[in-house]
Amino acid sequence: MNSIAKRISDARIAKGLSQEDLAEQAQINIRTIQRIEHSESVPRGKTLRLISAALEIDISDLKGSMNTSNLNIPNIDLPRIVIVGCGFAGLKLVKKINTKHYQIVLIDKNNYHTFQPLMYQVASSGLEPDSIVYPIRKVFKGKKHFHFRMAEVQNLDTETKRISTSIGDVDYDYLVVATGATTNFFGLENIEKYGFTMKSLRESLDLRSVVIQNFEKALTLSRIEDRLKYMNFVIVGGGATGVELAGALAELKKNILQKDYPDLDLNQMQIHIVEASNRILNNMSENASTKSYKFLKELGINVWLDTIVKDYDGDLVTTNNKNFETKTLVWSAGVKGDPIENLEDTLNKHNRIKTDEFNKVIGYGDNVFSIGDVACIESEENENGHPMLASVAGQQGHHLGKNFNLLAKGKEVQPFKYKDRGTMATIGKNKAVVDLSFYKFSGIFAWVIWMFLHLMLLVDFRNRLIVFINWSWSYFNSDKGLRLIIRQVKREGES
Ligand SMILES: Cc1cc2nc3c(=O)[nH]c(=O)nc-3n(C[C@H](O)[C@H](O)[C@H](O)COP(=O)(O)OP(=O)(O)OC[C@H]3O[C@@H](n4cnc5c(N)ncnc54)[C@H](O)[C@@H]3O)c2cc1C
Numbered sequence: 001m002n003s004i005a006k007r008i009s010d011a012r013i014a015k016g017l018s019q020e021d022l023a024e025q026a027q028i029n030i031r032t033i034q035r036i037e038h039s040e041s042v043p044r045g046k047t048l049r050l051i052s053a054a055l056e057i058d059i060s061d062l063k064g065s066m067n068t069s070n071l072n073i074p075n076i077d078l079p080r081i082v083i084v085g086c087g088f089a090g091l092k093l094v095k096k097i098n099t100k101h102y103q104i105v106l107i108d109k110n111n112y113h114t115f116q117p118l119m120y121q122v123a124s125s126g127l128e129p130d131s132i133v134y135p136i137r138k139v140f141k142g143k144k145h146f147h148f149r150m151a152e153v154q155n156l157d158t159e160t161k162r163i164s165t166s167i168g169d170v171d172y173d174y175l176v177v178a179t180g181a182t183t184n185f186f187g188l189e190n191i192e193k194y195g196f197t198m199k200s201l202r203e204s205l206d207l208r209s210v211v212i213q214n215f216e217k218a219l220t221l222s223r224i225e226d227r228l229k230y231m232n233f234v235i236v237g238g239g240a241t242g243v244e245l246a247g248a249l250a251e252l253k254k255n256i257l258q259k260d261y262p263d264l265d266l267n268q269m270q271i272h273i274v275e276a277s278n279r280i281l282n283n284m285s286e287n288a289s290t291k292s293y294k295f296l297k298e299l300g301i302n303v304w305l306d307t308i309v310k311d312y313d314g315d316l317v318t319t320n321n322k323n324f325e326t327k328t329l330v331w332s333a334g335v336k337g338d339p340i341e342n343l344e345d346t347l348n349k350h351n352r353i354k355t356d357e358f359n360k361v362i363g364y365g366d367n368v369f370s371i372g373d374v375a376c377i378e379s380e381e382n383e384n385g386h387p388m389l390a391s392v393a394g395q396q397g398h399h400l401g402k403n404f405n406l407l408a409k410g411k412e413v414q415p416f417k418y419k420d421r422g423t424m425a426t427i428g429k430n431k432a433v434v435d436l437s438f439y440k441f442s443g444i445f446a447w448v449i450w451m452f453l454h455l456m457l458l459v460d461f462r463n464r465l466i467v468f469i470n471w472s473w474s475y476f477n478s479d480k481g482l483r484l485i486i487r488q489v490k491r492e493g494e495s
Pocket of ligand 1: 070088151181200240374391
């Protein structure tokens with residue numbers, strides 16, 4: 001029983017009232033009283049006032065026992081949906097929920113939404129970070145009964161229906177966990193220690209600095225072997241992220257670094273993609289793999305298939321069949337769910353929260369939901385759940401929002417069905433691959449489609465305009481203006 005439920009129950013019993021008596025005196029439905037005393041619902045607004053009047057207790061006394069005021073969220077007479085995470089899933093969910101029926105509390109550790117598919121362009125000096133992020137408060141400006149709090153959610157208590165965050169606790173009537181994914185190093189501790197990743201904006205910015213720092217450093221080294229270590233890049237993972245980053249680095253080499261570092265022989269710069277399976281883009285069609293392999297080769301990128309990375313000591317990458325000397329290993333070979341604590345009982349082998357087709361977390365009652373990368377609807381036709389993609393996350397957010405609206409009207413909720421509209425990847429200027437269910441194509445047309453879609457998917461007009469101007473400038477001038485080291489990155493062990 002949570003503390004407010006206990007306080008009300010104790011006060012009722014002390015006055016010699018049954019639940020029915022209290023319901024009658026307060027003129028509240030008996031079900032509401034039962035739900036409150038069973039910790040299934042937290043009384044707010046008018047309900048709270050009526051109960052405190054019937055029990056003759058000061059309302060502030062009752063509020064004090066709720067422990068919700070620490071996030072300073074008003075108690076109103078609407079069910080509260082707490083949403084953790086404002087990625088693609090959380091964003092679409094909040095947009096869809098009708099706040100005539102619900103109060104929304106959105107919590108994210110950042111005060112911005114990140115368009116992750118373009119992070120590789122930040123890492124390769126193609127775009128400024130502010131063109132791919134958007135302030136959360138601005139997205140939902142003017143939305144009624146909506147409250148955003150910047151905090152890291154740590155824990156969940158389903159008994160008391162409360163989550164604890166870095167800035168305090170908050171109660172919920174419904175909880176939606178949409179915390180996305182994190183890098184999976186598969187237990188390779190040295191890779192985690194010495195390698196670089198690109199799973200957040202901060203990491204992408206670090207990578208941008210590292211790339212440029214490498215060339216500044218290489219210039220100062222007299223021994224060729226030492227120089228090459230700074231000029232070689234090993235990207236582990238031949239999925240869309242690895243392939244797109246490799247392509248962007250190759251463009252950077254051809255168009256920028258040659259001019260910026262005339263004292264270095266840029267022909268010596270090597271970009272390697274190391275992939276454990278027998279083809280790159282292995283979640284796309286054979287056609288996309290073959291075409292992208294050809295594009296990578298044209299850009300001078302080395303692709304090593306059937307090659308499994310074993311270790312990395314900050315200088316040497318060891319694999320099952322070839323070793324690479326490099327100061328820069330980028331790990332894009334795996335992700336796993338990034339859930340909050342106390343959902344352990346329902347995690348699958350990829351650390352994703354198992355849900356049913358209504359996005360309800362399995363085994364956690366009727367009011368805990370999970371969507372996006374962190375969630376997994378396992379079914380017979382989809383053993384590993386849906387792919388961890390922005391399109392899946394967005395569709396799930398939109399769908400769950402619709403279901404909340406149906407629920408408020410007492411209508412039947414609908415199961416989630418993913419509409420696969422295709423996948424794509426770009427491998428540098430004029431080069432992309434697109435897989436649609438009815439047509440697969442590549443080359444310049446695919447690249448134009450890729451650009452158009454990514455522009456349209458950005459959150460608002462300002463972002464689209466900035467990205468469009470940047471891309472147009474780079475296209476016609478082959479120049480990326482953003483090769484800046486704003487904050488020096490220290491490698492592990494560097495002083
Ligand atoms: C480099 C890269 C390239 C990609 N390219 C593509 C692509 O081309 N096409 C595609 O479809 N997909 C792509 N993806 C995958 C896509 O970005 C994800 O599928 C999508 O972001 C998932 O959305 P989400 O809402 O589930 O999670 P996310 O977008 O990851 O959002 C999770 C949110 O939760 C917040 N959060 C996490 N933990 C906590 C906590 N404890 N407390 C508070 N807040 C928390 C985070 O700050 C974040 O805002 C790419 C991903 C990466 C990393």
